[in-house]
Amino acid sequence: MAEIVVASGKGGVGKSTVSSSLSVILHEKSIGIVDADAEAPNLHIIFDINEWEKEIDYRDKSLAVIDYSKCDKCLICERVCTYEAIYHDEIVKIRDYICEGCAACKIACPRKAIKIVSGLHSGWIRISSTPYGPFVTSELDVGQSNSGKLVTEEKNIARGWIREGRVRNLIVDSAAGIGCQVIASMSGATHAILVVEPTESSLSDMKRAYNLAFHFRVKPYIIINKSDLNPGFNGIREFARENDVEIIGEIPYDRVVPRSMAFRKPLVVYDPDSRASRAIAEISEQIKNLLD
Template identity: 50%
Template sequence: MQIAIASGKGGVGKSSVAAALIYLLKDDYPLIAVDADADAPNLDLLFGVERWEEEKELVGAKVAKINSETCIKCGICAERCPYDCIKILDENYVVNELTCEGCGVCRLVCPVNGVITLEEVRSGVIRKTTTKYGFPLISAQLDVGRPNSGKLVTEEKEWAKRIMKEKGIEHMIVDSAAGIGCQVIASLGGADVAILVAEPTPASLNDVKRVYRVVQHFREPAYLIINKLDLNPGFKGLYEFAKEEDIPIIGEIPYDRTIPRSMTMLKPVVEAFPESKSSKALKGIAEVVKEQILK
């Protein structure tokens, strides 16, 4: 079983919910966790990871390079660059590697062959460790200004699948990134179930609708968790959305200050404050996941 936890909107508590569910399920089910937010991974912080056992570089991005010795300084490349990343520096045309997308337009329009080349550079790094709780964690970090965040997530999941096969692990829980971009598509692709996390606000409702359309594209069953339940009393938009789309609501988590406190302790809230109101709600959700999803 591969479970993807997504939200559409950032800041709704998706990673905190994911960390809590992973912690509550780890003793009953062999599982591996994947942090699929390559832009801003944080699942390792919630589990107090201090070191990585293994790292792999992903090389796949391309950036343009201009040979200043053979460049005739006509400026056509700078004029035609769709990303405006070619500038003059010390009388030479140079490429800003942080904004270059490696599209190759500059090389195509350059009147002198061989002056501009496309060179492969590192997109990011994928990391693996065994947490102090005993389950493996795969994470990734996208380098600044690099593309291929979706490719990083895909490679994360492939690595996780190999570990599952080697160690007889049955389940993968993927903590997706916010939004509906490449990372989220890679997170949801191949998943058996999507658990959506939202807070009772119009912005969160709008974004969870967007990510649900991605879930529908993959024809995956979806479940909804409403976090920070009492943040906006009287807001019924999430309930109406769930009813219209026939999405089961598997839990409601009240707003609870122990959650940010547990983050500062580098622990899931259900470990740091097991008797808090949010922990009790999360334990109930974990039981529903066991009965309805992992049965």
């Protein structure tokens, strides 16, 4: 079993383009597909998924609730709430989309007029199928926290497919950055594909993703996207050489890529003969050796 997470440290560098295209090319290797960006999922758009085989109500939110029969409007709760979730006009109110359920207000309330309610709806896990393998994604509701826990639940579902014999390998399209979602994506993975553009900013962010992979002992590889836009930039190759990380391919800039997104198709399906598609096909031959 191989669990390959596609990450970067920076948004907009082509992770989803790479993930979706690899899923298509490598589908004969029995692939399960995971969109692990619970705050901004987009793989379902690329795969043109409009209906879900299963939707799971994810309930992980905690919320402060006021008992107005006990509240005397002393406003101590408002003062102790560091999230500014509590405010007042005629009565004391709670902004439920900001409240973290931390219980500071409950502890501080001298009238014991506040309780914490847990297990409330905070998002969705959605499961469907593509022509290339089973697919799972998630979506956290606006203002909700614990995106890492939601991604972990997604991955547990996908790992269940492996135990059931439905698939042998997983491709995980990670969120940008190195926050909770990416930590959850990287945890337990076998390989990390780090997508980077030839700029100082992208390299700096990729280094953070590399450090995260190193922490979790996940074997990293590098793909340079839009590799021909800054030919004089050698920072990525120097970093790879100094840290003994293999650059498994370069993808040239290609105007076909945004058009494939607009038509809701993976790049290698929309135009398999484009420059970028051919480059990804070459990269997939190396990744194929990592799969079970």
